Amino acid sequence: MRWSDVNACGMVGDAALASCVDEARAAFCLRLADLSAAPSGRRWSDYALLTTRQHIDFLHPLRWRSEPVEVSLQVLRVRPAVTELLAEVTDAVRTYASARVTSVFWDVRRSRPYLLTPAQHRLLAEHALPGAPAPPRRTC
Template identity: 35%
Template sequence: MARHLFSCPLRWSDMDAFGHVNNAVFLRYLEEARIDFMFRLSDGDGGPSFSGGSVVARHEIDYLRPLVHRHEPVTIESWVTKIGAASLTISYEIKDPEQVYVRATTVVVPYDLKAQRPRRITAEERAVLEGYQDDSADSAGGTGGAEALVA
């Protein structure tokens, strides 16, 4: 199984009053990684895969450790944990080699922009997604496990 890797820079404006990345900013990090991932799935050349658009149906995030500002980017690993008829689930880890800061999942629905409605995943898209699929229990993001940071 392949994982998509995205190098995400931290911005000074991402910090909250406590000096760590604000919880809402992590959604933007996930979005940047997801867009990069989905763009690469379409071969980046306007190919037919996911070229019609997609919408987010659900996010789930477990904050494991605070992330403080620094000049080095964090790595966001993305992979597919579920492929349905008209949706897919992407899991993520925002991490360094030493530790994981966030685990998350996003349910994405392919969308027909012209018809303004969800559409089914094509056979071509499914074949590409399967190359990034890991459906084992240990690979799922957003597990709600005991290691989540309690604020």
């Protein structure tokens, strides 16, 4: 947490916690994009992960401190071009915020959803919440 994330009462603002969730999602997406080469000689900048819905429950107030908080991500559901993630902002004692984020994998050049590669499906499966349905297999 940055000092600028704190309000006059010494609490980390809700917008700052939402930014933490978004930064973790972005880092996860970069890892997902780097797993395999872009199809047909295209660049990964031709693709985006669009957040279509984000619902955050702010569970406990978070006071500024020098110790970091952790943002964990788990996959709740995967469709051929859509994923739903569970993100939690926690420390060793409690969960401060819990978010459900639905995102669409988007082909920027074609302006349509992008179907996930088998390597991307495997990465999503590694981060699936226990008991979550397995990502569907893509067949040609």
